[in-house]
Each structure stands twice: as structure tokens, then as C-alpha cells.
Amino acid sequence: MNAQVWRLLLVCTAWSVGAVITWVVGTPELDTVVPAFFAAAAYVLTRDVAVGGRGGGGGGGGGNVRYWRGRRVDEPRWKRWN
Secondary structure (H helix, E strand, O other): OOOHHHHHHHHHHHHHHHHHHHHHOOOHHHOHHHHHHHHHHHOOOOOOOOOOOOOOOOOOOOOOEEEOOOOOOOOOOHOOOO
């Protein structure tokens, strides 16, 4: 499976763990706060997993790449005409 799918499953699992904790403790006023905190923590802690361990968003394009109308801004001029 994709790294993004694993990350989504981990975030959903963290939400479920937070929901179970609030149910066991018996605090209905925190039913959405604690699971949201757990899910947000899982999301932040796994932010590098979704890009495959590479910096810059993945896709093999390098760092901070700009796109305009579906093309890279910094691509060579001779490539634009093909």
C-alpha cells in the first residue's frame, strides 16, 4: 500500500484510541477533544512518512518546485516547445 494510506490508517487508529480512552474514563464532555488531539498528534508525527522520506513533497521533483498550467516553472526553455 501507499505511504499515504498507511498514514491515514494510523491517524484513524489514533482517533479510535482516543475515543476508547474517553469512553473508559467516562468523560462525555471530552468525546471529540481527546480523539482529535490523538489524531492530530499522529498526523504531525508522521508528516515525513507521506513523502517517502524525501524532502520537498515527493514525486522525484526535488525541493520547492513551482508549477504553472501543469508545467514546471524552472524547466529549460527548449523543453517547453515540445
